[in-house]
Amino acid sequence: MAGLPKRILKETQRLLTDPVQGINATPDEQNARYFHVVVAGPKDSPFEGGTFKLELFLPEEYPMAPPKVRFMTKIYHPNIDKLGRICLDILKDKWSPALQIRTVLLSIQALLSAPNPDDPLANDVADAWKTNEHLAIQTGEESFLYMYFIFTSLLYFTRFCLLFNNFS
Amino acid sequence: MSIAAPSSPYQAVINSEGTSLRHRPQATSSRQTPLPSLVPSQKPCQYLKARGANILQKLLAMATCSSHSKSMVVKMKEELSRMLPLTDTSTPSDSSPSSTSLPLSLLSCSTCQGHMIKPVCLPCGHSHCLSCTQRMADTQKQTITCSRCQEAHPRVPMGFESSRQPTFILQTVLFKHCPAEMSLCCEERERGNQFAQSNNFETALVHYNRALQTGFADHRVYSNMSRAYLALGSTEEALLNAEHCCILHPYWPKGHYRRGRAHSEMKKHKEATSAYLLSLYLGGGELQCVCQALDNLLSANKYSTADTQVLMESILSLTVQSFKEYNRLASSRPPVSLPLGDNGVDIGEFDCVLCAGLLFQPVTVPCGHSFCRDCLARLFDHSPYCPVCRASLGEMFIQHTQSSGQMCIDVTLESIIQHLFSTLYEEKKSVFVAERIRLSKIGITEDEPLPIFVCTMTFPAMTCPLHIFEPKYRLMMRRCIETNSRRFGMCTPLDRECNTYVDYGTVLFISSLEYTPDGRSLVTTVGERRFRVIERSTRDGYAVARIQFLSDEVDPDQESLDALQVEVYEHCNKWLQALPLFTRLMILQAMTTCPPNINDPPTSHDGPLWVWWFVNAMPVTVRSKLEFLQCTSLRERLRLLKEILPLPS
Numbered sequence: 001m002a003g004l005p006k007r008i009l010k011e012t013q014r015l016l017t018d019p020v021q022g023i024n025a026t027p028d029e030q031n032a033r034y035f036h037v038v039v040a041g042p043k044d045s046p047f048e049g050g051t052f053k054l055e056l057f058l059p060e061e062y063p064m065a066p067p068k069v070r071f072m073t074k075i076y077h078p079n080i081d082k083l084g085r086i087c088l089d090i091l092k093d094k095w096s097p098a099l100q101i102r103t104v105l106l107s108i109q110a111l112l113s114a115p116n117p118d119d120p121l122a123n124d125v126a127d128a129w130k131t132n133e134h135l136a137i138q139t140g141e142e143s144f145l146y147m148y149f150i151f152t153s154l155l156y157f158t159r160f161c162l163l164f165n166n167f168s
Numbered sequence: 169m170s171i172a173a174p175s176s177p178y179q180a181v182i183n184s185e186g187t188s189l190r191h192r193p194q195a196t197s198s199r200q201t202p203l204p205s206l207v208p209s210q211k212p213c214q215y216l217k218a219r220g221a222n223i224l225q226k227l228l229a230m231a232t233c234s235s236h237s238k239s240m241v242v243k244m245k246e247e248l249s250r251m252l253p254l255t256d257t258s259t260p261s262d263s264s265p266s267s268t269s270l271p272l273s274l275l276s277c278s279t280c281q282g283h284m285i286k287p288v289c290l291p292c293g294h295s296h297c298l299s300c301t302q303r304m305a306d307t308q309k310q311t312i313t314c315s316r317c318q319e320a321h322p323r324v325p326m327g328f329e330s331s332r333q334p335t336f337i338l339q340t341v342l343f344k345h346c347p348a349e350m351s352l353c354c355e356e357r358e359r360g361n362q363f364a365q366s367n368n369f370e371t372a373l374v375h376y377n378r379a380l381q382t383g384f385a386d387h388r389v390y391s392n393m394s395r396a397y398l399a400l401g402s403t404e405e406a407l408l409n410a411e412h413c414c415i416l417h418p419y420w421p422k423g424h425y426r427r428g429r430a431h432s433e434m435k436k437h438k439e440a441t442s443a444y445l446l447s448l449y450l451g452g453g454e455l456q457c458v459c460q461a462l463d464n465l466l467s468a469n470k471y472s473t474a475d476t477q478v479l480m481e482s483i484l485s486l487t488v489q490s491f492k493e494y495n496r497l498a499s500s501r502p503p504v505s506l507p508l509g510d511n512g513v514d515i516g517e518f519d520c521v522l523c524a525g526l527l528f529q530p531v532t533v534p535c536g537h538s539f540c541r542d543c544l545a546r547l548f549d550h551s552p553y554c555p556v557c558r559a560s561l562g563e564m565f566i567q568h569t570q571s572s573g574q575m576c577i578d579v580t581l582e583s584i585i586q587h588l589f590s591t592l593y594e595e596k597k598s599v600f601v602a603e604r605i606r607l608s609k610i611g612i613t614e615d616e617p618l619p620i621f622v623c624t625m626t627f628p629a630m631t632c633p634l635h636i637f638e639p640k641y642r643l644m645m646r647r648c649i650e651t652n653s654r655r656f657g658m659c660t661p662l663d664r665e666c667n668t669y670v671d672y673g674t675v676l677f678i679s680s681l682e683y684t685p686d687g688r689s690l691v692t693t694v695g696e697r698r699f700r701v702i703e704r705s706t707r708d709g710y711a712v713a714r715i716q717f718l719s720d721e722v723d724p725d726q727e728s729l730d731a732l733q734v735e736v737y738e739h740c741n742k743w744l745q746a747l748p749l750f751t752r753l754m755i756l757q758a759m760t761t762c763p764p765n766i767n768d769p770p771t772s773h774d775g776p777l778w779v780w781w782f783v784n785a786m787p788v789t790v791r792s793k794l795e796f797l798q799c800t801s802l803r804e805r806l807r808l809l810k811e812i813l814p815l816p817s
Contacts, residue, residue: 006523096558
């Protein structure tokens with residue numbers, strides 16, 4: 001591999017010396033363009049308490065082309081599919097070379113706290129999310145039951161993720 | 169995946185040295201998108217500074233001046249350039265690099281020559297104050313004419329403020345390090361100017377006086393005061409202020425112009441002529457003022473022809489004397505610097521967002537953000553939007569595609585970086601120059617890794633038109649042109665995705681390159697030597713390879729080889745003639761080179777060229793053609809050719 005661009009070196013250095021809270025990114029020993037990322041579930045979100053593994057790869061054309069990011073841990077989220085692929089505009093057409101690894105990971109963390117069911121990747125999850133949220137707004141006993149349903153299902157998923165993490 | 173385009177009529181002209189491309193716009197389909205019409209740059213003599221003044225009035229004044237005085241002025245100006253050679257106009261040479269202070273002259277506006285307030289960089293690379301740029305704008309033609317290089321730039325129609333923003337980095341430096349009295353002085357001057365614009369000169373003077381009380385000596389304040397006093401009728405005060413202004417900045421034409429105005433109000437026509445002449449000589453462009461003052465002088469006292477010579481000499485000596493005197497007074501004043509504190513400025517502020525290194529050859533885009541020129545060119549391979557604020561950079565993009573990546577460097581920003589981080593910048597510069605020299609040898613020596621275009625199979629001396637649209641190949645072509653190597657390698661892909669490529673290829677020479685308005689390019693190439701790939705790697709997204717050139721082995725039996733050549737040549741011709749007429753015509757049309765003659769001189773490394781022509785034309789798979797490419801024995805190639813081409817039955 002040709003020498004690593006200065007920008008990647010600088011970004012890696014800053015990620016290691018001055019890490020973002022709740023995000024841990026370490027470069028692979030063999031390939032400096034490949035990062036092992038662990039993101040903590042954001043506070044006040046259904047994912048709080050969970051840790052999620054991701055992989056991040058900087059293509060040859062980075063920073064002109066966006067980094068490739070994928071969830072390794074299974075996650076129940078309308079914008080993330082079963083294979084861990086993420087639907088996030090800044091990773092696609094809204095990418096700007098002024099963005100960095102750090103800002104991309106922060107955006108992913110934000111996506112966990114604020115899912116965008118209007119632009120879904122996993123349609124079933126998004127539908128469930130939409131109908132449930134809609135019903136959740138309704139008053140009455142019925143909505144309480146729905147709320148209960150959402151929370152238990154999410155709790156179940158987070159526990160599953162935690163278990164998955166411990167074993168892997 | 170880039171594909172080979174059919175033979176195209178795009179032509180670019182290489183000049184005699186073959187160093188650069190001059191594009192000849194042709195009425196071809198690629199030019200369907202009309203370019204915004206750039207107003208042709210005006211001749212300097214036609215150029216009138218429309219600083220809010222009525223152009224028509226000025227033209228009338230010009231017409232009333234006698235031709236006699238005009239010729240006298242021209243003569244005097246010539247004489248002046250002999251007597252007063254202008255060595256230095258704005259930047260003092262003694263600005264030794266240091267990191268703790270920044271000479272204010274480095275931040276000076278090209279128009280008002282004071283330190284810039286809201287510096288705006290025009291596409292020509294010259295920076296001006298925002299207010300000065302607004303004055304240079306021609307609302308009728310929708311252009312802004314740079315007062316330094318007289319280049320007219322199109323104004324973005326949606327309005328000035330939204331289209332061009334102050335240079336962000338310079339704004340930050342000024343904001344952080346500007347002493348309080350300096351910013352206060354500027355504020356008061358601006359306020360005064362606003363009152364002066366509404367003809368409220370008394371209030372304006374109050375503000376100007378406040379500006380002076382701050383203790384920061386700004387020549388622009390004195391000039392403005394002179395104008396205000398003149399408007400109020402106190403000529404003595406006006407002259408005093410104008411002279412102050414000239415002492416502070418003797419090279420500023422406007423100051424001398426103000427002096428001239430005051431003198432002519434006082435009916436001192438000789439002094440007025442001298443002051444106007446100096447202003448004109450320093451680049452003020454007020455020819456009609458000088459002529460009028462001279463006319464007044466001539467009409468006031470009747471001079472004979474002999475006397476005019478004496479008069480001219482006395483005016484000249486007065487001009488030279490006054491200029492020297494102002495210079496002497498100005499040089500006794502210490503140069504003003506911006507104190508940057510003990511730690512200097514943070515180098516991170518001067519980093520390019522794209523490469524995270526110190527800005528090298530900075531280019532400032534209309535939204536005020538600065539990038540290295542190379543980084544910006546690479547960005548344009550992907551998108552024409554600012555990475556920081558996502559503003560459209562159409563204006564710069566056109567400049568980029570029209571001049572093959574040579575956007576103008578922000579002169580002010582570059583000189584400031586050079587001053588603050590001189591060693592680092594020089595280091596970067598020498599690395600850049602060394603790299604350019606190294607890369608210019610690509611394709612000529614085997615030492616340099618050759619960029620590889622993975623697309624199709626080409627052969628020595630055969631032309632190959634290409635349509636470049638992939639970002640990585642845009643970068644490759646631009647580097648080929650910029651480093652002037654103009655060479656790259658072409659290899660056939662091994663799989664459909666073009667991830668890997670075969671071991672043998674041909675060096676291609678770019679004979680012409682034409683950009684389309686959206687940044688794609690149409691390239692015509694000619695095959696040169698064949699090579700074998702030794703080691704593969706990538707550089708910034710495209711493939712590069714260490715190569716070894718292939719050369720034909722020397723055949724021990726030259727006589728029998730010659731006989732074989734004649735025999736195979738006839739065989740091949742028979743094959744060509746036996747083809748159906750339509751097929752033959754199609755082949756001849758598609759192959760841009762003519763069918764070669766057996767008597768053509770053979771190349772030293774690749775044998776006779778006619779063999780390659782037939783190899784290129786014959787209807788077999790790429791895989792079988794590869795055998796020809798990698799074969800280093802002419803005898804073997806001839807044998808294969810005879811074997812493959814079917815004889816007419």
